[in-house]
Amino acid sequence: MTGGILLYAEVTRQGYVHTVFFELANKARELSTKLNNAPVMAILFTKPGMLPDYKEGFTYSGIDKVFVFEDEKFGEYNTETYSNLIINLVKEIQPEIFLIGATNQGRDLAPRISSTLGTGLTADCIELDISEKGLLAATRPTFGGQLMATILCKTKPQMATVRPKVFKPSVDIGYKETEFTYREVKPEDFKENVQLEKFMQVYENDLNELDSAEIIVAGGKGMKGEEGFKMLKELADLLGGTVGATRGAVDLGYAPHTMQIGQTGKIIHSLRDFRRNPAHCRNYGSRTYNLHKQ
Amino acid sequence: MKIALCVKQVPDTSDIKWTENNTMQREGVESILNPYDVYAVEAALKLKKTYGAEITVFTMGPMQAEDILKNIIALGVDNGVLISDRKFAGADTFATGKTVSAAIKKILPDFDIILCGQFAIDGDTAQTGPCIASLLNIPQVTYVKKINEYSDGTITATRLLDDGIESVKVKAPALLCILKSEFEPSRALINGIIKAQDTKITTLTLEDLGLNPEDVGIKGSPTYVSKAFRPEVKHTGEKHDCLETGTGAEIILNKIKEIGVLG
Numbered sequence: 385m386t387g388g389i390l391l392y393a394e395v396t397r398q399g400y401v402h403t404v405f406f407e408l409a410n411k412a413r414e415l416s417t418k419l420n421n422a423p424v425m426a427i428l429f430t431k432p433g434m435l436p437d438y439k440e441g442f443t444y445s446g447i448d449k450v451f452v453f454e455d456e457k458f459g460e461y462n463t464e465t466y467s468n469l470i471i472n473l474v475k476e477i478q479p480e481i482f483l484i485g486a487t488n489q490g491r492d493l494a495p496r497i498s499s500t501l502g503t504g505l506t507a508d509c510i511e512l513d514i515s516e517k518g519l520l521a522a523t524r525p526t527f528g529g530q531l532m533a534t535i536l537c538k539t540k541p542q543m544a545t546v547r548p549k550v551f552k553p554s555v556d557i558g559y560k561e562t563e564f565t566y567r568e569v570k571p572e573d574f575k576e577n578v579q580l581e582k583f584m585q586v587y588e589n590d591l592n593e594l595d596s597a598e599i600i601v602a603g604g605k606g607m608k609g610e611e612g613f614k615m616l617k618e619l620a621d622l623l624g625g626t627v628g629a630t631r632g633a634v635d636l637g638y639a640p641h642t643m644q645i646g647q648t649g650k651i652i653h654s655l656r657d658f659r660r661n662p663a664h665c666r667n668y669g670s671r672t673y674n675l676h677k678q
Numbered sequence: 679m680k681i682a683l684c685v686k687q688v689p690d691t692s693d694i695k696w697t698e699n700n701t702m703q704r705e706g707v708e709s710i711l712n713p714y715d716v717y718a719v720e721a722a723l724k725l726k727k728t729y730g731a732e733i734t735v736f737t738m739g740p741m742q743a744e745d746i747l748k749n750i751i752a753l754g755v756d757n758g759v760l761i762s763d764r765k766f767a768g769a770d771t772f773a774t775g776k777t778v779s780a781a782i783k784k785i786l787p788d789f790d791i792i793l794c795g796q797f798a799i800d801g802d803t804a805q806t807g808p809c810i811a812s813l814l815n816i817p818q819v820t821y822v823k824k825i826n827e828y829s830d831g832t833i834t835a836t837r838l839l840d841d842g843i844e845s846v847k848v849k850a851p852a853l854l855c856i857l858k859s860e861f862e863p864s865r866a867l868i869n870g871i872i873k874a875q876d877t878k879i880t881t882l883t884l885e886d887l888g889l890n891p892e893d894v895g896i897k898g899s900p901t902y903v904s905k906a907f908r909p910e911v912k913h914t915g916e917k918h919d920c921l922e923t924g925t926g927a928e929i930i931l932n933k934i935k936e937i938g939v940l941g
């Protein structure tokens with residue numbers, strides 16, 4: 385089988401499939417309809433015994449085929465090991481399109497794969513479409529969000545990393561028979577040039593809060609300084625939310641970059657829109673159900 | 679220890695003016711050293727101070743980019759290499775990676791560490807570093823906040839990620855992509871400036887690198903821009919001037935009630 389759209393299913397440290405995968409899956413299904421229903425496939429690296437927990441998420445999102453790499457060591461991401469295994473798979477199945485979430489891991493992994501394959505990679509996209517000629521048209525912000533560029537790729541696979549939260553996650557498209565194929569992993573596939581010594585989860589300003597917060601109180605240059613943001617924090621705490629900042633405020637040093645929202649920071653959506661639309665509401669609920677291991 | 683330092687000259691994005699056709703108005707836009715590369719330079723200088731390294735700074739860009747190389751040499755970097763040829767123009771990250779890695783191979787084949795910025799503020803792809811690493815077939819460590827130690831050919835570094843902090847060990851030769859840090863960047867000293875003036879910058883052309891014209895610049899780039907546009911910024915907010923009236927808190931409270939986040 386050659387052709388089709390390949391997606392990387394990143395497994396987080398907590399052991400669930402990263403939300404961005406379900407967003408990629410949804411978009412890929414849409415792109416597939418413009419490519420004569422090309423198959424949508426996924427790559428998964430997992431510890432043994434975990435697959436049953438993930439299966440439902442893949443079928444539910446309408447993935448046709450999942451390539452599973454299983455090993456005890458896959459609890460921990462390693463750039464060289466993962467990229468080498470993926471490169472071999474890509475050479476064999478020759479997908480038209482290969483999408484990866486623009487997470488820390490995805491942005492570390494994707495350029496390694498694309499440059500070894502000698503193909504193009506569009507970073508940090510916020511929109512994907514199929515051009516009249518059937519090519520992947522990937523749109524991304526440049527110059528700190530001041531200019532948008534739609535980028536095409538001359539070689540295959542056409543690769544792109546996609547920002548989390550820019551696409552809606554997949555909705556249940558009815559039961560679908562997903563094929564799970566185990567791929568061989570040999571001891572020599574593991575590279576040990578980089579070794580993880582220690583991981584510390586939380587620190588100073590809880591980096592990931594913006595990703596999960598339901599209420600965000602955001603401020604801009606009008607906050608006039610750090611003091612202003614302290615007041616916002618008080619309000620946010622009272623509302624059970626977190627603080628966001630505009631680029632302008634961050635550039636002036638009023639707030640840390642980790643608080644920045646928008647195209648050049650963390651992308652956020654209005655949950656109210658989700659709630660107003662019953663389809664999204666259902667989707668939101670089951671998303672929570674599906675992503676976290678029980 | 680031998681360090682290859684990769685830097686990029688970028689337009690100052692806080693100062694960009696756009697023409698009616700959405701192209702950047704290049705005249706009068708100042709070129710600066712990519713702000714992230716400032717930290718890569720600092721990391722290199724710190725390694726030099728602690729372990730005694732020889733640092734060579736590489737940049738691919740137009741002839742004017744020689745200025746930033748001189749500025750960096752004035753800070754204490756030893757050598758500068760300018761990779762410049764009309765045929766390199768229009769390179770995407772893959773073609774840039776190819777060209778820069780070829781230059782490092784030629785000038786500093788026995789490097790121990792390559793330092794890059796995490797990303798450049800113009801293209802903002804964060805891809806060039808990993809491209810260089812994979813083309814040289816060496817390990818990479820991205821999102822490096824701090825290089826803690828170098829001993830027995832092993833580098834210990836701290837990575838800052840969305841979900842926390844990692845401490846990793848990597849065997850040299852390796853490539854590290856450096857994030858912004860809190861420290862004050864170094865300033866050039868008079869001696870440094872004098873030394874920089876006397877230091878000869880090595881210039882490399884396509885011919886010097888022995889690459890194929892098809893492999894570099896716009897021809898060697900698998901990606902191309904089909905369309906560029908300026909996004910519309912929608913300002914749907916309401917503006918209240920309440921410094922005089924002192925009604926700010928009330929307005930905000932009513933808004934909060936209205937959108938129903940109070941439950």
Ligand SMILES: Cc1cc2nc3c(=O)[nH]c(=O)nc-3n(C[C@H](O)[C@H](O)[C@H](O)COP(=O)(O)OP(=O)(O)OC[C@H]3O[C@@H](n4cnc5c(N)ncnc54)[C@H](O)[C@@H]3O)c2cc1C
Pocket residue numbers: 528529530531603604605606607608629630631632633644645646647648649908909910911917
């Ligand atoms: C194409 C494009 C894309 C962009 N993408 C992003 C993005 O993704 N994320 C992002 O964060 N930014 C982005 N920006 C920049 C964004 O427009 C500015 O960061 C944002 O508008 C700044 O808002 P601000 O409130 O901080 O300041 P301003 O826009 O300068 O001010 C907003 C309001 O606050 C008032 N104000 C400002 N300073 C004071 C003060 N000291 N006292 C009282 N009132 C004050 C102003 O009068 C104004 O009414 C983008 C810009 C462009 C052109």
Ligand SMILES: Nc1ncnc2c1ncn2[C@@H]1O[C@H](COP(=O)(O)O)[C@@H](O)[C@H]1O
Pocket residue numbers: 684685686712714715718736737738739771774778793794795796797798799801802803804805806807
């Ligand atoms: N033309 C170039 N010459 C040398 N180094 C570069 C060049 N372009 C990018 N880099 C390096 O790659 C990093 C990431 O750039 P980018 O992939 O453009 O975001 C920069 O911080 C530099 O260290």
